[in-house]
Amino acid sequence: xxxxxxxxxxxxxxxxxxxxxxxxxKVFVGYNSSNEKAEQVVKNIIDSGGYAExxxxxxxxxxxxxxxFEKLESNGSxxxxxxxxxxxxxxxxxxxxxxxxxxxxIQTNLxxxxxxxxxALKNMIKNKWGRIIFISSVVGISGNQGQSNYAASKAGVIxxxxxxxxxxxxxxxxxxxxxxxxxxxxxxxxxxxxxxENIIEQLSIKRIGKPEDIANVVAFLCxxxxxxxxxxxxxxxxxxxx
Amino acid sequence: MxxxxxxxxxxxxxxxxxxxxxxxxxxxxxxxxxxxxxxxxIVEVVMAFEDEFGIEIDDDELADVKTVGEAVNxxxxxx
Numbered sequence: 001x002x003x004x005x006x007x008x009x010x011x012x013x014x015x016x017x018x019x020x021x022x023x024x025x026k027v028f029v030g031y032n033s034s035n036e037k038a039e040q041v042v043k044n045i046i047d048s049g050g051y052a053e054x055x056x057x058x059x060x061x062x063x064x065x066x067x068x069f070e071k072l073e074s075n076g077s078x079x080x081x082x083x084x085x086x087x088x089x090x091x092x093x094x095x096x097x098x099x100x101x102x103x104x105x106i107q108t109n110l111x112x113x114x115x116x117x118x119x120a121l122k123n124m125i126k127n128k129w130g131r132i133i134f135i136s137s138v139v140g141i142s143g144n145q146g147q148s149n150y151a152a153s154k155a156g157v158i159x160x161x162x163x164x165x166x167x168x169x170x171x172x173x174x175x176x177x178x179x180x181x182x183x184x185x186x187x188x189x190x191x192x193x194x195x196x197e198n199i200i201e202q203l204s205i206k207r208i209g210k211p212e213d214i215a216n217v218v219a220f221l222c223x224x225x226x227x228x229x230x231x232x233x234x235x236x237x238x239x240x241x242x
Numbered sequence: 243m244x245x246x247x248x249x250x251x252x253x254x255x256x257x258x259x260x261x262x263x264x265x266x267x268x269x270x271x272x273x274x275x276x277x278x279x280x281x282x283x284i285v286e287v288v289m290a291f292e293d294e295f296g297i298e299i300d301d302d303e304l305a306d307v308k309t310v311g312e313a314v315n316x317x318x319x320x321x
Contacts, residue, residue: 167282
């Protein structure tokens, strides 16, 4: 059975991805601080007949990433499928943005995915098979006021994924990006009803997205049959970016 | 470690990791032309060596490596 690691796999979109991949793969649910949430997700996957384990991994710190992979591999699990999902926001408009808020978001959302992808590729290149999927955002395609750091990090992973796809395509490794639109999670919980209605008005599909909408596309890209899709950005956004 | 020992290790790696025919691996063999190792294949071997011997090899140093012998000599100088 193939093994998947979902960073930030205990909450929001990551939780839905963990649950979905738990149907077909051994899933490591990565968490930074949400230990209890991660254990709950693991329990839910196991209760549904799957196999899962929680693993602590702070993607913004390379030592933590290396340690986590060492632990996985010492238990016999090289990662076949990496879902780079963990991310954070520190919003403010650029004229007011603190350099530390810029750095922290880039370090986690962009450099963190460099750490995880670099380490995961070792095993994938050796096995001549792999899937790397970055969870970006429509904000990385269109930009958003107050999110120049977040948007830059999410645009950055698109370039990273496209480059990786060219570097390791010869080893049956694909790298793709899923760019969610507005999805109902903790990260968008600050939106009030009026905000939501305004957003929905701009969409072709008249509802806010669900984490499962993203998880389904991720699961599709992981499949053996999806091997001819690489270096692509798939927006799952109800038609926000057309 | 003698040059010859390094060569034997390199040969084993090529055979085991990259599936290259043992008889083709000589000191004179050209990596790309004779052994059909692509640039990623070279990276694979280098990473395996870095892990095994705890050494670090810069991409700059690799740029001049065209034959098995040159790879063996580079590794030998590092160990």
